[in-house]
Amino acid sequence: MRIVGIEGTAWAASAALFDSETGEVFIESDPYEPDSGGIHPREAAEHMGGAIPDVVSTVLDRAAETSEGDGGGIDAVAFSRGPGLGPCLRIVGTAARALSQTLDVPLVGVNHMVAHLEIGRHGSGFDSPVCLNASGANAHLLGYHNGRYRVLGETMDTGVGNAIDKFTRHVGWSHPGGPKVEEAARDGEYHDLPYVVKGMDFSFSGIMSAAKQAHDDGVPVEDVCRGLQETVFAMLTEVAERALSLTGTDELVLGGGVGQNERLREMLAEMCEQRGAEFYAPEPRFLRDNAGMIAVLGARMLDAGDTVSIPDSAVDPNFRPDQVPVTWRDGEESVARDPAAAGEAGRAADSATTPDEVRGAEATVTFEGDSVVKRRVPKTYRHPELDERLRTERTRAEARLTSLARRAGVPTPVVRDVDPAEGTIVFQYVGESDLAGGLTAERCRTVGEHLAAVHGAGFVHGDPTTRNVRVDGDRVYLLDFGLGYHTGHVEDRAMDLHVFEQSVEGTADEPEPLLRAFEAGYAAAARDGADRPASDDEDALARLRQVEGRGRYQ
Ligand SMILES: C[C@@H](O)[C@H](NC(=O)OP(=O)(O)OC[C@H]1O[C@@H](n2cnc3c(N)ncnc32)[C@H](O)[C@@H]1O)C(=O)O
Numbered sequence: 193m194r195i196v197g198i199e200g201t202a203w204a205a206s207a208a209l210f211d212s213e214t215g216e217v218f219i220e221s222d223p224y225e226p227d228s229g230g231i232h233p234r235e236a237a238e239h240m241g242g243a244i245p246d247v248v249s250t251v252l253d254r255a256a257e258t259s260e261g262d263g264g265g266i267d268a269v270a271f272s273r274g275p276g277l278g279p280c281l282r283i284v285g286t287a288a289r290a291l292s293q294t295l296d297v298p299l300v301g302v303n304h305m306v307a308h309l310e311i312g313r314h315g316s317g318f319d320s321p322v323c324l325n326a327s328g329a330n331a332h333l334l335g336y337h338n339g340r341y342r343v344l345g346e347t348m349d350t351g352v353g354n355a356i357d358k359f360t361r362h363v364g365w366s367h368p369g370g371p372k373v374e375e376a377a378r379d380g381e382y383h384d385l386p387y388v389v390k391g392m393d394f395s396f397s398g399i400m401s402a403a404k405q406a407h408d409d410g411v412p413v414e415d416v417c418r419g420l421q422e423t424v425f426a427m428l429t430e431v432a433e434r435a436l437s438l439t440g441t442d443e444l445v446l447g448g449g450v451g452q453n454e455r456l457r458e459m460l461a462e463m464c465e466q467r468g469a470e471f472y473a474p475e476p477r478f479l480r481d482n483a484g485m486i487a488v489l490g491a492r493m494l495d496a497g498d499t500v501s502i503p504d505s506a507v508d509p510n511f512r513p514d515q516v517p518v519t520w521r522d523g524e525e526s527v528a529r530d531p532a533a534a535g536e537a538g539r540a541a542d543s544a545t546t547p548d549e550v551r552g553a554e555a556t557v558t559f560e561g562d563s564v565v566k567r568r569v570p571k572t573y574r575h576p577e578l579d580e581r582l583r584t585e586r587t588r589a590e591a592r593l594t595s596l597a598r599r600a601g602v603p604t605p606v607v608r609d610v611d612p613a614e615g616t617i618v619f620q621y622v623g624e625s626d627l628a629g630g631l632t633a634e635r636c637r638t639v640g641e642h643l644a645a646v647h648g649a650g651f652v653h654g655d656p657t658t659r660n661v662r663v664d665g666d667r668v669y670l671l672d673f674g675l676g677y678h679t680g681h682v683e684d685r686a687m688d689l690h691v692f693e694q695s696v697e698g699t700a701d702e703p704e705p706l707l708r709a710f711e712a713g714y715a716a717a718a719r720d721g722a723d724r725p726a727s728d729d730e731d732a733l734a735r736l737r738q739v740e741g742r743g744r745y746q
Pocket residue numbers: 201202203275276277304305308326327328329330351352353354356357368369370371374448449450451452453454479480481
């Protein structure tokens with residue numbers, strides 16, 4: 193099968209020919225390089241208008257040269273339908289429709305973000321990996337479950353490449369900034385910047401403001417670049433590790449233009465090696481925007497009969513990866529490796545066969561009698577200064593907030609000892625299994641009630657996933673408050689709810705009733721615990737709807 197792919201969501205005018213028999217991918221690209229500032233949508237569209245016909249024609253010549261019959265032996269035309277800049281997408285769409293009509297072959301509409309991750313799955317041969325997409329306009333973790341790619345975690349503000357590019361614009365460097373930051377960072381000393389992860393979500397705005405400020409304050413630019421890379425990539429590596437831990441998966445693939453950064457790839461490879469997971473990063477020509485990935489996924493979709501008629505082929509600038517019905521994969525496959533078994537990671541009280549040591553995403557947990565020793569082991573992928581800061585801060589926060597939560601009426605393990613310098617806490621052993629291994633609506637309701645009590649006490653949990661809840665009959669304990677903090681912001685409370693809901697969606701077959709029970713429990717307890725009704729601005733559930741509805745692809 194031979195497929196022509198066409199890409200042009202933002203900066204890369206690109207066409208490709210994929211031959212599924214030989215495996216060969218021929219790519220021809222013409223990048224748009226702004227004279228100043230970032231990408232201007234109108235200029236980018238003008239570039240596409242001129243460049244797309246040329247790159248397509250080069251690929252058609254190539255098809256003709258490498259085929260025996262007429263027409264280059266092309267079986268379908270695949271194109272990027274979105275997400276991306278509307279004016280650019282429309283030019284690509286028009287070109288693809290015209291070509292499919294001229295060649296009289298089917299048209300395949302590809303989601304660009306899904307193409308970024310499928311190219312890694314294609315190259316690695318992995319069955320069902322966690323995928324980290326680190327591109328310009330996006331940053332998210334995805335995993336396949338129940339026929340769709342689920343967003344396990346994502347940026348709460350800008351994409352990772354755009355965040356870096358904003359900093360480089362501030363210091364007066366031309367677009368794209370990523371490669372320049374990489375170059376400058378090689379000569380820099382590490383500079384401390386804010387580090388923000390919330391469960392498997394993360395945010396870049398605070399880091400970027402601090403980086404610009406540091407530059408304005410006279411910190412050498414190469415030091416800020418080093419700090420920026422160490423901080424931003426450690427965050428991405430940490431959330432990727434958390435996704436591996438939560439799903440029980442031991443395969444990670446990388447996608448997106450920022451994936452060309454060697455330091456990011458090095459951190460991810462090191463993290464995976466230490467957990468015994470496999471890591472795959474496609475070669476750079478498949479990481480940055482390119483039509484090769486569109487053609488490769490186009491071939492799979494064509495094979496599954498997933499074509500689109502011309503009247504139905506409108507582009508979608510906000511096309512989310514989790515909207516795509518994944519027709520080319522088996523509906524039974526899942527990124528979660530036996531979620532029930534993952535839930536039994538903790539030691540069952542009556543079993544001699546369960547392990548004495550559990551490795552979470554952050555820490556090693558050993559079981560000694562009725563105590564649990566949690567040690568935040570150094571992460572060698574992180575810069576040593578950042579590593580020490582995070583381990584100490586989180587150990588302190590965990591010990592303090594675990595006790596505070598109990599005072600607010602939430603079952604938590606008793607803290608028996610704490611050593612922030614060593615990153616160690618000794619807890620009482622609680623529960624029979626993790627919530628992931630015993631997900632019921634009643635228990636989700638109780639988690640909702642407990643989170644409302646935590647929020648009523650003026651702080652957030654920070655990482656309330658199904659693995660950080662222990663259960664024993666009706667009793668539901670919250671664990672792992674290391675990412676918690678005091679806050680009066682409704683947005684922070686909404687993030688707690690979002691993190692819990694994402695973790696349920698990532699592992700449960702039928703999440704809906706569980707989520708309804710969780711929200712009902714939260715709403716009832718928040719109402720009962722408050723001295724007056726919450727206004728809309730203060731209502732975390734109302735804010736949760738906004739968080740979920742935020743399009744992050746404009
Ligand atoms: C929707 C689509 O148009 C968009 N595409 C996109 O963002 O282009 P992509 O090729 O995946 O990524 C470009 C980004 O990748 C960054 N980048 C390129 N080389 C880099 C490097 N060595 N280190 C860090 N960032 C790098 C650039 O600075 C730029 O922000 C997307 O996938 O989000």
